[in-house]
Amino acid sequence: MNMHIVVCIKQVPDSAQIRVHPVTNTIMRQGVPAIINPYDLFSLEEALRSKDKYGGRVTVLTMGPPQAEVALKKAIAYGADDAILVTDRAFAGADTLATSYALAAAIRCIAQDMPVDIIFAGKQTIDGDTAQVGPGIAKRLDLKLLTYVEKIVSVDNDQKEIILHRRAEGGVQVLKSKLPCLVTMLEGANEMRFASLDDMVRAARFKVKVWNKYAAGIEDVNKIGLKGSPTVVSKVFAPIQKTVRAEIIECASGEPKELTATLLTKLFTKHPMVLDAVSQNA
């Protein structure tokens, strides 16, 4: 039987390009490009590889504002088969608990068409960094949760069995588990393919399915958006930054050799613990 894989992605502002206004401490969003969360790409690529290897269908899913359609079309260009955008004003202000409720509801709807065998999600996002939505979806759908996966060894869709390598503290666990499951991939696990010309053309013409809260199967509106979020932001502020300038090392000749020798003398006389660390380590 063909496998059905759902990949949850998120459109995020490219945080490398975000600047904070130095006077007002507000985020300057103008011109900051929106991208697919980079961690999600490792999961999307792994989903596409599983499809290449074992056959099946890849559906990408995102929750976000209407413009998140761009991220889904990009995923289609990489080779996904179907794309669903869950969007509704009622979702605004959702924290991770409310987000996992909404995505789990949408995945139940997706599964009505074709049962879902594997759900992939990003390890974390670069804007929230919480790493909670994946585990949350798994718990809500009662799926086996397999996080920080660096390699999928095999998938047997008939036996509903998966074998993979999971990064743990201090080593790697080789795990055998059952489908359906939710997998988050570790960064560097694979490299995203290039979109083929055919897929790019298909993506350009592709009609993304847009679901509001009813279409996404939300049963309890108190569980979504701000209302469904246990956490509230009470304060946003700029970090207090140390403003002690570095002591700039200078010397008569300005030669690298003399500069570094001057630095070492200062380091070792003023910071005995650095001297200890260097002596112990070397």
Place this chain on the structure above:
Amino acid sequence: MAEAPKPVAKKKIELDPRLAEYKGVWVFIEHERGQVHPVSWELLGEGRKLADVLNVPLAGIVLGPPGEAVRHFCQEAFYYGADQCYLIEEPLLADYRNESFTKGLTDLVNAYKPEILLLGATTLGRDLAGSVATTLLTGLTADCTGLAIDPDNRSLAATRPTFGGSLLCTILTLNYRPQMATVRPRVMHMPARDTSRSGVIIDHKLGMIETEIVTKVLEFIPDAKRDEAQLAYADIIVSGGKGLKKQENFQLIWDLAKVLGAEVGATRPIVQAGWVGPDRQVGQTGKTVRPKLYIAAGISGAIQHRVGMEASDVIVAINSDPNAPIFDFATYGIVGNAIEILPALTESFRQHIATVRIAS
């Protein structure tokens, strides 16, 4: 949180009487292969302060296979500040698995009702915290850099960086219990170990058998065999950034690190360019470090990187731009081309170490 977080007007919330029953601060004691992760002790140090403000007990939570080791972990938890430990001893807890640990921790929370539950933001801690929070339907704040008690409502005020570290936000979990938070290794200070302290162990049963757990561990491959970076607890780190210009120049970082017996770190652009693996990334989306000596070569000091390393004892910055932000918080700076300075620095350290060797 795709949108800029908007502060919500703080309300005095009358806590549901059912939730007012939740008392005490808990720290999950993480261990793997017979070793407690140091982040657990760092959290006990932080948990102690919270428990003292609230005037409630501090407890360590230990799940593991029966034996001397887990009892010893409880004892150590008392030394680091815990008043009590909740212990579940079961052979099937020998390896971390989401199913068994989620059940164990969730059952403990439901049975003994803590108001605050802290875990390390490690691979294990994040896997477990997300699962437990969703199962309990409560709030969880990830990667906190500051924990305090809000004096208005006795709730946990969890502060964390947002937007790549450009801003901080303080998050409250008002009408849900327990209030959960994760903290990365090395963000909090290691508390003093006081061997005169003692505490009470409370045993609890897991109520789960092996056949109920679907996921099986076939093998564990320790990192010792894999040459993995151990950045978080390194004493000396040599890091490189875009100022090194070319991939082959990054070798200069490795050369210096080798002489110093140091770990190699890097900024995000370097990792994204594939010059080093992602486990070497220091910063908001990488690791938090606080070595005794951090050498930053060709690193401008963008906030994304800064938040991960500014707690280092001594920071040496090498950058050709005298106005680079890194010179605003480094201890020492050399204004110059890192490609020329690095070999000289390596040579200076090499000579120093040779002199020390001869002297001893």
